Amino acid sequence: MTLRSLFILGFSMILFGACKSYQKVPYFQDLHANSELAELTINNEYLHLQAGDKLNIAVSSSLTPEQAAQYNLPIQAARIGATGVYYGAQSSMPYYIDSKGNIDFPGVGKIRAAGYTREELADQIKKTLINNKLLNDAVVTVEVMNMFVNVIGEVNRPGRVTIDKDQITILEALSQCGDLTILGERQNVLVLRREGNTQKAYRVDLSNAQSVYSSPVYQLKQNDVVYVQPNITKQRQSTPWSNSWQNPSIYLSMTSVMVSVAVLISNLLKK
Numbered sequence: 001m002t003l004r005s006l007f008i009l010g011f012s013m014i015l016f017g018a019c020k021s022y023q024k025v026p027y028f029q030d031l032h033a034n035s036e037l038a039e040l041t042i043n044n045e046y047l048h049l050q051a052g053d054k055l056n057i058a059v060s061s062s063l064t065p066e067q068a069a070q071y072n073l074p075i076q077a078a079r080i081g082a083t084g085v086y087y088g089a090q091s092s093m094p095y096y097i098d099s100k101g102n103i104d105f106p107g108v109g110k111i112r113a114a115g116y117t118r119e120e121l122a123d124q125i126k127k128t129l130i131n132n133k134l135l136n137d138a139v140v141t142v143e144v145m146n147m148f149v150n151v152i153g154e155v156n157r158p159g160r161v162t163i164d165k166d167q168i169t170i171l172e173a174l175s176q177c178g179d180l181t182i183l184g185e186r187q188n189v190l191v192l193r194r195e196g197n198t199q200k201a202y203r204v205d206l207s208n209a210q211s212v213y214s215s216p217v218y219q220l221k222q223n224d225v226v227y228v229q230p231n232i233t234k235q236r237q238s239t240p241w242s243n244s245w246q247n248p249s250i251y252l253s254m255t256s257v258m259v260s261v262a263v264l265i266s267n268l269l270k271k
Contacts, residue, residue, distance in 0.1 A: 027186065028209040045219050046117045046166045047147065053222070055095040055103065055113070056143040057125065061135050068135055071106055094145055107134055118142040118166060149220050151177045153228035154184030168220050170204060171212070174228075180206075184228040191217040192225040 049055075061068035073093035095103045101114025108128055113121050122140040129135040147163040156178030161168070170191065180186060186206040193200050204218075205211040212218060220226070 025182070025186065027206050028212070029207045031209050044167075046119075047144075047163065047168075047219075047221060049097060049113050049116055049118070049121060049144070050222060051097050051099050051101050051114050052146075053097045053113075053144055054146040055097065055121075056092060056145050057095050057103075057122075058092070058141045058143075059125070059129070059135070060139045061137050063137050064135065068138065071129075073106070108132065118144060144222075147222040149173055149222065149224045149226060151226045151228075153226075154181045154230050155179065155228055156181055163220075163222060169218055170215075170220055170226060173220055173226060180228055183231055183233060185231045188229060190227040190229065191220070192227065193217060193221060194223060 057071070059068045059071040073095070095105070095113075097103055097113045101112060102110040103113045105111045105125065105128075111125060111128060116124065119142075122142045125142075126138050126140045129138040129140075144163075148160050149163065149168065150160055151173055152158045155174060158177060161173045161176050170189070174180065187208075189204045189206060191202045191204060193202065202215065202217045204215050217224065
């Protein structure tokens with residue numbers, strides 16, 4: 001093997017290793033310049049309420065505001081001081097969805113909440129108040145107070161992500177955590193979701209747009225867990241010398257040694 005061949009071989013090994021690593025980093029590699037996301041099957045679903053959700057339900061009425069106030073579960077914090085009792089600002093107690101999926105609403109009783117969106121539950125409560133002739137012009141708003149997902153693993157800021165609207169995608173959750181680190185495995189993101197009495201696992205390939213947008217976990221649900229596992233480079237850091245072979249400088253050094261040995265042998269043979 002000539003010196004030139006040795007040099008070309010070593011340089012090719014370095015380039016191959018670098019290109020192979022780069023291909024695992026970018027997102028949406030299947031999208032081209034003229035790709036249209038409208039052509040993809042996008043899971044576009046609103047979040048539905050579940051047992052255990054804590055709700056803030058506000059009921060108002062312009063005709064009978066004092067009658068509407070009874071549905072807001074008022075609570076007022078009291079503080080005992082040296083000269084008496086002081087009362088703080090009045091707030092509302094939350095409604096809790098019980099294990100059967102219902103809330104206990106004053107003057108009405110059990111109302112089904114689980115399975116509805118916030119807007120659907122508000123409409124259901126409004127119809128119930130009007131049909132029972134409790135409030136003729138009820139205005140109802142529903143807010144979820146404890147809706148979140150957990151993002152762990154190889155992201156820059158792992159932790160709990162609060163859901164403050166009716167939808168949150170896996171991309172939004174990851175962006176709120178500062179995106180994946182360079183050591184995160186983009187082709188195999190795990191999402192754990194509780195469905196009934198079972199825990200189901202889904203896999204998402206962030207390098208493939210079709211995999212992301214058509215996934216049943218593209219729209220996350222409350223209490224989902226998103227886990228970004230470490231890539232092979234990070235996994236190899238757990239053992240000594242394991243990442244050395246991933247470093248291009250190793251191959252450059254090996255090529256340099258091979259060239260030096262070849263030059264030495266060539267000079268000896270000429271003598």
